Amino acid sequence: MWQQVEVQLPAMHRGFHLITGQVEAALSKMSPVSIGLLHVQLLHTSASLTINENADPSVRRDMEKHFSHMVPEDLPYYEHIYEGSDDMPAHIKASMLGSSLTIPIRDRQLCLGIWQGIYLGEHRDHGGARRIVLTLQGE
Amino acid sequence: MWQQVEVQLPAMHRGFHLITGQVEAALSKMSPVSIGLLHVQLLHTSASLTINENADPSVRRDMEKHFSHMVPEDLPYYEHIYEGSDDMPAHIKASMLGSSLTIPIRDRQLCLGIWQGIYLGEHRDHGGARRIVLTLQGE
């Protein structure tokens, strides 16, 4: 049994944001599976999906600071500069972090560690709404 | 219904290369599915697969420049040096970017954003032909 749904996330400011609740809300509207896999695809190239610590907002702030340190704006060798200083770094961060996740389902729920949550990494200053496609399969 | 096929990509120079067309060509030879997932596994440890911007070649050049900046050759602490200066950085980049992708299928097509394409990251100076295994499942 395959199910697929597209979800639009509201615009978020630059940085990392917990979206576990939005993913769980979409999952709860699909026919439940006891064992399976949920795949989440972000349809953009200047934002990312990753799993990290779901409790302390300082983790998300430190991630934003350090990814922006590793991938600075306005490096002299960037050629792709006509969409703004934040654009090329956003593409690089998107590939460092990835644009999709595959998450096990156990007992109808996301099977993640107690400290794990789903992050949207918004790497543009004004990225706007972002769309994700959820594909669920299981039994 | 499971389908699996191996594809050999021609040798490419060091840098990032769009291979969306090759993946779509292989997909078109498999029995179509309306909803499903396509998994792509690269069988090498000094190249990578990632999804990024499919339009402007300067994005791919800037990615090559900045990944090579983050992971330089000939660092004094590298021990794994006997396969050439480009080898250890290639391994590190391969893990930063990843060696597989899982892509949703919707209406028999790759379900990607309009700006998303599939990149092969070739991290060796002379990496030679690279092999990928495509595994398709769906209904």
Place this chain on the structure above:
Amino acid sequence: MWQQVEVQLPAMHRGFHLITGQVEAALSKMSPVSIGLLHVQLLHTSASLTINENADPSVRRDMEKHFSHMVPEDLPYYEHIYEGSDDMPAHIKASMLGSSLTIPIRDRQLCLGIWQGIYLGEHRDHGGARRIVLTLQGE
């Protein structure tokens, strides 16, 4: 046919460790599939899973050195510091590398390149035992 099992890995020192054997041992206890996908989810946010070179231990040592170079401890802008100097860098590395893998199955075996192995990246100094969830589906 879906199968899911949880495996506890013994505590490992900080660095990258080959766990291909442990994953293959768990796979061998599941009902075999000729074609399929094995998903491996690490249930932690300060360790990671990645695929890289399975032969020379110096690759794993160089990866540890360079990831710790790219993500140093005690940066002045880290706010999340109360769990130790190694904690925030561990979270960042976990997202750079990823917390899950999806690996094709071909002829009942992991379908990986001859030089590919599965690494656990242990990014804490004393991370303790780590748990992974394996989800297998195929035919």
